[in-house]
Amino acid sequence: MFRYAFGVLILLSVVGSCTVLPASESRFAQTGSRSQYTHWIDLYDANQRRIDPTDPKAPPYSPRRTCGRCHDYEAIALGHHFNAVQKAAQPGRPGEPWLWTDSRTGTQLPLSYRRWPGTYHPSDLGISAWDFMLKFGRHLPGGGPGEQELAMDPPAAKEPAPKEAPAKEAPAETSKPTPTPSGRWQLAGKLEIDCMICHSNNHGYSMELWSKQIEDQNFAWAPTVASGLGFVEGKVSSLPDDFDPAKVEENSRTKLPTTTYGSVRINPEKKVFFDVVRQTSDNVCYYCHTTRQVGPDAPPDWTCDEDVHLLAGLACADCHRNGIEHHTVRGFEGESHPTGQAVATLSCRGCHMNGADGGRFGAPQPEHKGLPVVHFDKLSCTACHSGPRPAQQASGVQTALAHGLGLSSHDYSADLAPGIVQPVFQRDGGMLSPYRMTWPAFWGVLHKGEVTPLNPEEAHAALRSTLRVRKGQTLKEVLLDVKLSKDEKKVILGEPRAAVADAELTEEEKAKLAERINQKALEEFQTKLAKALDELKKIVKQAGAEPVYIAGGKAYRLGADGKPDVFETEAAKPYAWRLGHDVRPARASLGITGCFECHEAGMPIFEGQVTAVSPVLDAQPRTYAMHELAGFDKFKLDAWNQSFQGRTAFKWMGFASLGIVSLVLLWYAMRGLASVAGLAYRKP
Template sequence: MPGGGPGELDSENPDEIMRQLVSGKLEVNCMSCHSADPAHDQAEYGVQVARQNLRWAAAATCGFASVSGSAARMPDTYDPLMPEPLDDPKLIPPSITYRKEAFDHRGQVFFDLVTKVPDKRCYFCHSNQDVYVFGAADCNNNTLDLWDGVPKWLSDEDVHLSSGMDCVSCHRNDLEHNIERGTWGPLSCEGCHIPQPPRAEWTWKVGTLGAPIPKHAGIPPVHFDKLTCTTCHSGIRPKHRTMRAKTSRAHALGIHSANKSPIALPHIIYPVFAEQEYGKIGPCKLIWPAFWGSMQGENVEPIAIEIVRQGAEMIAGKTLPRFGDWPSLSTERIAQDLAFASNSGAIEGRAVYVSGGKLYRLDDSGQLVIEDHPAAEPYLWPIAHYVRPAVQSLGVGGCGDCHSANSPFFFGDVEVDTPVTVEKGSAKKMVEFQNLNPTYTKLFAMSFVFRPFLKIVALCSCAIIGIVLLLYVLKAVLCITKAVVEKD
């Protein structure tokens, strides 16, 4: 995070208030975006936050300052503004050292501050890494059995960026910093690319920065009502099984302690073409929730992680190993743990486990019941990047890119991610996320097999009708000439 917001909350817990006097608050670090200094080090921000050096974190990211010590190890009574010598010589209080050469003879220092934020600042928090998973296919449609990150030299960037645009060419804001996401309005895909009748609330600026206006020849207009622009243009092209992605915000990429393994949790599955809130289908990332919860009536709440950890350590008898991936969980084990949790008295209501789209609970006779539940439904959010070059759009290869009996767009497998052993490797079909009728969609897709025949039949019929008409016209001409000749 750039700081601010939750970093500056006032606590009501007396212990936390004491700690906050020592650590300070995590204010917005304006430099996390506005610094053009190549020595700016955003990863250092994470290091300082882990040491609870919140007050010092922003300074530590600057090229000319370094921070040592740890507020986390200071006693509650430590006052950083009026520090007193500490009894324990091993305790190092947080402090800043400045690099002397950075200051001129008047003690002034150069801040390389820019309004036009460089892309690399945004990338620190908004990067994606594609990950191949078991059963996915490479660009030649060969099935891959590996878990692997897509190598950097095979990864592409958004066409807009490669043509010289910046993140802030589209994601703009004024002093309020309400950064434009671009789903709607003049800085959306439509805003730049599609001429619209003028709307009072938007100043349409079609063609901004030279945006080309697409012809979309032959694509029936129904598609622009039912699909977002990003459907055909954004993210990795769908394969017969979904891939996974790692993101900087979910996997702390770029932080020193980040787990670089391609299978590190959380498992983000993509691209999933799903119906959006406003009714259009668009590409999304997806997470299957997995948690131990308590159920009261139909309502399920996650159990606090500390309680889960304590319980797990009581069962496992030791500190749990820290894997990057899921541990394996058998249904017998789930049943045992649910019985343990219900008898422990540590939670209110009935103990449940949620994962892979299912809810696990014990019925009154102590048998494990596995059922669907809204709390187990996957969480999806729309993506927009990267925008592929136009020649890699869906639909370039013909309507069959989507309307064919095996197209990944409708009938691709969406991985169901879960630690439960019996459910491992299971999948759902893409069409289940699209609020469409699967049978109708399949039949409609198959109709495209016969479409070329239909076209030939129609053309032949036209030709025959044409010939027949022509014959009759000729006959008519003959009749008329005959009549004229007879009269004469």
Template sequence: MKTAKCRVIVAMLIILAVLAAGAGLARSHQDVWLKNEQGDRISPRENSADPYSPRKTCGGCHNYNLITSGYHFQQGFDQMSDRYDAKRPWLLSPGMFGKWLPTAAAGRLAAKKNTDPRQMDLTTYDWIGAGKYSAGNKVAAVACGWCHPGGGPLEYGRDALGRADRTGNLIAGEKSNKAALDGDYSAAGTPDRKSHFRESGVVEADCLLCHHGNYRFHDRNEQLNRRNYRWAATAGAGLGKVSGAVFTYHRPGAGPGEAGFKDGSWNFSKRPVTSYDWLNGRLFGTDGRMKGGLIKKNVAAKNCLQCHGEGDAKNTGALHDPAFDAHVRSGLICTDCHGLIGNNTRERLRHQIVKGNSTLNTVRDDLDHVGMKTCTGCHHGDQYKPKRDGMPKEAKNPQAVHNRKFPKATFHTYLVACNGCHAVAQPARGMVEPRHAN
């Protein structure tokens, strides 16, 4: 009898283990065949020197066009025009692509049509990749494309009126465009003063920039510095090495103000080559498919901070660090508050990320506060509900403490924003203060 019971228990344990393993597999992304720009498979036996295309690889199953309609990808491109603001003609859109922010941009984006070179600062080609790291991998010159996930204006050009033109990507537009002083297809540093998207490629929306557990942000941006735009996603995912460059600095270690700081050599004849790490079992299966385990559905804070960490510290003095941020210290991550807007899967697939309000950053102002959690909502309105492991069990209601400490001043909690008092002195000094009580 005891033997029979033992067998039953063992069998049940095996079944539970199998079910648990199956549940784990169900939560993991399936292994993926990488595809190049033409949609052809990349494997150890075919097209192995090509960089992978996020559009063709991820877009084979996921709605790439719907996903890239989100404002992180568009950054005003979907609303831009040379006539966007008649009173302030230097503003071409409400977003970072087209709206000049002196603290966040290396220069102003050029209008589509120009009559004098002095009207032009950064064309689209230079907006993406005219950056430089010093010999110690510190920032020597910022490129706007460093903190753009790709897609939108890094993939498509503008029509004659400066509006988004999705009839063909920047490579196709460059081929058919012959206009001088064009805001997309001119360039400051190339020998012929023309863009070279044909050689550089475009920057497609890089899904893994957010959905990879160990994304190599610096490696990705170094490819942009080299004007290897189509190779940036491959390097960022750490799938292999990229040999060769469209542009190479003569003095990599030279900083601003030094002789030859921006000088370099252009290569328009020899295409860079990708060498995938096919034998790395953490990256690829034996058949050559990329391991699905690399792809994370939930976005980690470290992925957000690739762009928002240094940028927020520099621009606003906000440090996303447990030592200075009570919410980070309590175990919250970015997406706990800044989730996806939408009441169903299709709406959320647009990747419109919940945000507050800023008087300076004006992209998609119509989405300000939509779905955004507030101090009172979580701490006073019973709206806080832990949705993942590691989140605080509760958001404590501070009303009793305030009543005890300030018995005659409780009206403050109705008239004064919480961060009017709970805004600790930050050790960083921001150059501007674009955020108010959001």
């Protein structure tokens, strides 16, 4: 009996292993080929129902339910571009934050769901996932806050709901002036990860249409419209909060958006063609990762070169690659990939230096002739090779995420908020690297030495009547809108010239008037700031707390005399993140002409100036020297640079001394040999 039972157990284990093995490999279809698969597929909606694209009442397609039938959507959602909202996700090296700007209140607030040091988590400020998507959805690929039930959102109400209940908005600590009803999610639907944003080979995909659908609160319809599969009539944003789709009459104008699919990409079996490419094109990456220099010294865009790797024929995704889990390699030294796969050779040093696995894509191995090896311990590769060359003043820069580059606009002027500068050299772990830097600006509450920002919309509601910033204006523009009286002009220019039209004044006279206008604007700012801080006392309910304003590296609060006082706080410190691109060729690298590009008094890498950028006026903007931000001792730096002044002469003196010593030694050697020879000659 025991033998039969034992045999049955063995048989069951074998059958079980045969059953489990295929499932453990993959439950999703694969081709295993490098060739592109032709996608003629059925469309499915969010409720997993097959869509008939010829039906005039067809719903928008769901990427999760359509693409997810063959591709592991749950694994993809854990990727770097989508997982910021997940508590289990590793924060990784600090990168560019989402900068919440509000020109009406002079706000530029660095936000991050990853809780990078120096940033604020949206939920801590009462910024709901709904608010976040409407603000930044233009440059999000879907997923994340667009479909996750975040910890900051309360549980869904106990009422009939779809299988995948939409997330709800978080309640703020103090009631917001215009709270977003949770029912808006029920109407807009989830903004799922749209695979075609990155993997479409069809140049008809429009991120501008994607952005417009999000602005209209048509979240569920955005993938259909942006990919060109169909067009949508109607806006969720025009529907009331208590709108009930189940009670809408057939011919009512107040209804959910309707979808009409185009016929060009539909075959007789009602399958739809998706022109899919496996590797993302550079054009897609540029939409979210473009930067442009701005300011008086910025070169025209057409004179700037692309990254040297792209010019050599590589693509972004050659280095920044990933598997189905979509953990895109970021490419910095010491990166630990979530899959456990070694990715060192996809960093600058791992690819170009003399490691056994280096030289990918035919990468050249640099010689670095004459460069002391200590530089490789003190400088990152990007310090010499990436970003614009350092100048005496850090220059302004605009980024796609911060300034909305990639969307049609009439205002990409140099003073467009938020203010960001580059390159700023700082050290991390003893390694000097170039950074981009911005300064937070917000209204907040100071309590027990710690500053907490107020919800931006709450601050605007409280200060609207005090700041008086009209639609289309900025706070700085309002402050600078100062008119000089005739008497003031007479004092500045004299009576005869005061009557002359502004267009006929000399440049010197215009400068004098501008100086006075700026002075009056600064006085007006101090007055408005005092009134605003006093007004905020009405909404600061915590005992012992006081309202503050942070901007341009400075913090303001009301003094005993009722006037704004400046004080020091960690909250006013700038936020910086490393820059990696654009990489310059070797001939344009820092130090290519010799040591004196860095090791001489006044060189920008150590003594360039970094001026804080503020959305308000500042009589004396906070200015830093590069060596100050990098943590170098100025005295030691000067002494080291001074020693380089005689470095060439020192080398020649060294060579001359070596020559003299060699000659002396040679002379003594010759004398020794002569003595030995003499002894040998005298020997009988």
